[in-house]
Amino acid sequence: MKCLSNRAESHLTGQVEQDPMCDGAWVNQGYCSSPPPIPRVSTIYDPQPVFQGSMDGTYKLDAPGMFPEEPVPSSSDQSLKNKKRGCCSCIKGLWGTTLTENTSDNKEKLLRTTLRELLVYLVFLVDICLLTYGMTSSSTYYYTKAMTDLFMNSASENGVKFQTIGTMADFWSYAQGPLLDSLYWTKWYNNQSLDTGDQSFIYYENMLLGVPRMRQIKIKNNSCKVHADFQDEISGCFDVYNEKKEEDLSFGLINGSAWTYHTEKEIKGSSHWGLLTTYSGAGFYQDLGRTREETALILTELMDNLWLDRGTRVAFFDFSTYNANINMFCVIRLVVEFPATGGAIPSYQIRTVRLIRYITTWDYFILGCELFFCLFIIYYIIEEILELRIHKCSYFKSIWNILDIVVIMLAIVAIVFNIFRTIKVDKLLGKLLEQPDLYADFEFLSFWQTQYNNMNAVNLFFAWIKVFKYISFNKTMMQLSSTLGRCAKDIIGFAFMFFIVFFAYAQLGYLLFGTEVESFSTFVKCIFTQFRIILGDFDYDAIDRANRVLGPIYFITYVFFVFFVLLNMFLAIINDTYSEVKEELSSKDDELQFADIFKQSYMKTFMKLKLKKEKISDVQKALQSGSEEIEFKDFRETLKELGHADHEISEAFSKFDSDGNQVLDQDEQERMKMELKEKRDALSAELDNLGANYENELSDKPTVIASEQKGLSSQTFVDQEQFQRLVTQVLRLESSFMTINTRMELIMEKMGSQEKATINAATGMQSGVETASDGCVLVHLDQTAKTDVPSKRSNRHM
Structure with a gap:
């Protein structure tokens, strides 16, 4: 019986050890006394139930006084503890994440932490969306389209447009005709003067900033070697463009910047990525005039003195405009490349950007979003530092952590460039206003503003992708990441074989059709052309004309092996892995459910209202005696039988005992009844709003029975972890009792046999x-x- 007592006590305390004297029984050596009495906790007048929902949908009651509580620390110890941990608790409160807090054994805590992270991140996502979309406008497209139509589609008297330039003569024809007409607007459509002096307003709305600039890059003569058989007939040789072979000697009239070579640093130029190659920012340049007449004279002089010759490899027209209506800059560069083969290849580059940022109220709202964005970046920097300090190198094993770092780094670069751009534009505009006859070089700023916009677009893309980090707990959301993660090795292995065949066909197409088909003219174009064939976008007639025998063979074999076989192998690998992942996830419950958080809040509110309503009902029962006066003693005894605490009864009685004689007269009783009725009606309405059918659902729960609330008034609710610990202890206690019972039965059988033998x-x-x-x-x-x-x-x- 001693073993039985110890064994029972051990399961009540949860601290167990094995005792050899009890033949394998479990006892608690550190707990020998009887358990302390359960303190009474009333939930009638001041109910504080905690309604905890487990992940399996059940709900449990927790009685704070049911188990021994830890000793409460003294005020001095508590103050010392607060001083030591004040900073840490503040950091955990502000930057607590699933990586900084221990949530491995507490799914509810993991759920709440994830939900809090998601809500904070959604605010950040809204801010970055406002920030990104606030810097652009649909007017940007129409501004670019207007400039494109004007400078690309305007034709000269002999029908030459910019996109039809094929010779040097066409270049001069376009420059002296459509270009001049497009750059300088001095009259209305009825030939009435605009009265803007020497300032040009393109389309009457877009001011031409400064003066346009022409620039060319030449190649040295004899930069290539002529074959001995042709040296007598060919006097000069100009190679394809190479920066090392640029002509740096003066030529022609010599006097002026158009005939003198300038380095990239001297003219503060920038390199350009053309259709044929990349050109430096150096060369021979000529700034045009502020009026049409002045510019026409300059162009005529350059053409008459052969400014363009056999050594010219590229010519540029650079100018900028500003539209005050939409606060947009349009930086335009017209490029004509002259390859070593002869002829001309035109191209253009138009960048529409917003360089002046803060003018309207909306702009200042975006400024507020930018400041808010900076605070968010500081917040996330501290968060990542804390996570990195905790997890060290294992921090980088998660792709989401790497994505966090990428987003933060791009954001820091964006912030620095925004400050740099604002300062640089102010200096440039100030200089331009002081000297309006100078060339307005916005090429550098427009380039980096475009890269800034591209970087923000990529950063916003990553920010949206990061949302999967917080919603991937659900098995439906987890299917994509699990499928790709599991089949990654198979895809990478098979991709190696796929690209061997793919690049083999790319080289074959380049060698077979590169001389005649534009889409196969370079190896890089061959690669993209073959991707387009996979998607169904191809020009079979061009391939057939290039090679009537090998063209169809190339096309048929490529489509069969790459499209029908290899590409479908990728799909087969993904589909097979997806089926496995879906089957596995279908047999598992979701680890986290956001619905549990709202359900628990719903249940807490419901139970509080229900208990308050029952409290009012009990007091009403105490007032139904019908006597004209109710003494405190009778009132107390009635409510004590219903399970109410003394201090609660005293509060309720003294509230309406206005004369303090410990007796409720008829008027005082009526006041109490009226107030109780009003409160009961209000609580009933709130319960109806929460859901009339929820009480039926509550009654179906095995662990929560509404009718037993009075009997369980000394109990509140436990969390899942404590409930599981209690269940384990009860199971152990039950198992021990079963073992004892079995042994007792065995002993009784032996004693019966002994008695029969005697x-x-x-x-x-x-x-x-x-x-x-x-x-x-x-x-x-x-x-x-x-x-x-x-x-x-x-x-x-x-």
Whole structure:
């Protein structure tokens, strides 16, 4: 029985050890006294129930006084503890994440932390969306389209447009015709003067900033080697463009910047990525005039003195405009490349950007979003530092952590460039206003503003992708990431074989059709052309014209092996892995459910209102005695029987006992009844709003029975972890009782057998006395004694 008592106590405390004296039983060596009495906790007048929902949908009651509580620390110890941990608790409160807090054994805490992270991140996402979309406008497209139509589609008298330029003569025809007409607007459509002086307003709305600039890059003569058989007929040789072979000697009239070479640093130029190659920012340049007449004279002089010759490899027109209506700059560069093969290849580059940022109210709202964005970046920097300090190198094993770092780094670069751009534009505009005859070089700023916009677009893309980090707990959301993660090795291995075949066909197409088909003219174009063939976008007639025999063979074999076989192998790998992942996830419950958080809040509110309503009902019952006066003693005894605490009863009574005589007269009773009725009606309305059918759902829960709330008034609710610990202890206690019961039954069986053997022995002894002689009786008794010894030993052992 001692073992039984110890064993029972051990399961009540949860601290168990094995005792060899009890033959494998579990006892608690550190807890020998009886458990402390359960303190009474009332939930009638000041109910504080905690309604905890487990992940399996069940709900549990927690009684704070049911189990021994830890000793409360003194005020001095508590103040010292607060001083030591004040900073840490503040950091955990502000920057607590699933990586900084221990949530491995607490799914509810993990759920709440994830939800809080998601809500904070959604605010950040809204801010970055406002920030990004606030810097652009649909007017940007129309501004770019207007400039494109004007400078690209305007034709000269002989029908030359910019995109139809094919020779140097066409270049000069376009420059002296459509270009001049497009750059300088001095009259209305009825030939009435605009009265803007020497300032040009393109389309009457877009001011031409400064003066346009022409620039060319030349190649040295004899930069290539002529074959000996043609040296007598060919006097000069100009190679394809190479920065090392640029002509740096003056030529032509020599006097002026158009005939003198300038380095990229001297003219503060920038390199350009053309259709044929990348060109430096150096060369020979000429700034045009502020009026049409002045510019026409300059162009005529350049053409008459052969400013363009055999050594010219590229010519540029650079100018900028500003539209005050939409606060947009348009930086335009017209490029004509002159390859070593002869002819001309036109191209253009138009960048529409917003360089002046803060003018309207909306702009200042975006400024507020930018400041808010900076605070968010500081917040996330501290968060990532804390996570990195905790997890060290294992921090980089998660792709989401790497994505966090990428987003933060791009954001920091964006912030620095925004400050740099604002300062640089102010200086440039100030200089331009002081000297309006200078070339307005916005090429550098427009380039980096475009890269800034591209960087923000990429950063916003990553920011949206990061949302999957917080919603991937759901098995539906997890299917994509799990499928790609599991089949990554198979895809990478098969991709190696796929691209061997793919690049083999790309080289074949380049060598077969590169001389005649534009889409196969370079190896890089071959690669993209083959991707387009996979998507169904191809020009089979061009391939067939280039090679009537090998063209169809190339096309048919490529489509069969790459499209029908290899590409579908990728799909087969993904589909097979997806089926496995879906089957596995279908047998698992979701680890986290955001619905549980809202359901628990719903249940807390519901139970609080329900308990308050029951409290009012109990007081109303106490007032239904019908007597004109109710003494405090009777009132107290009635409510005590219903499970109410003394201090709660005193509060309720003294609230309406206005004269303090410990007796409720008729008026005081009426006031109490009226107030209780109003409160009960209000609570009933709130309960109806929460859901009339929720009480039925609550009654279906095995662990929560509404009708037992009064009997369980001393209980509140436990969290899942504590409930599981209690369940484990009860199961152990039940198992121990079952073991004891089995052994007790075994002992009883042996004792029954012992009793039967004793009775049989006594019966035999009596019959021996009656039938045998004295000597036989002695022998029989002696044998009976011998047979009885083992039974006694066995009984002692038991």
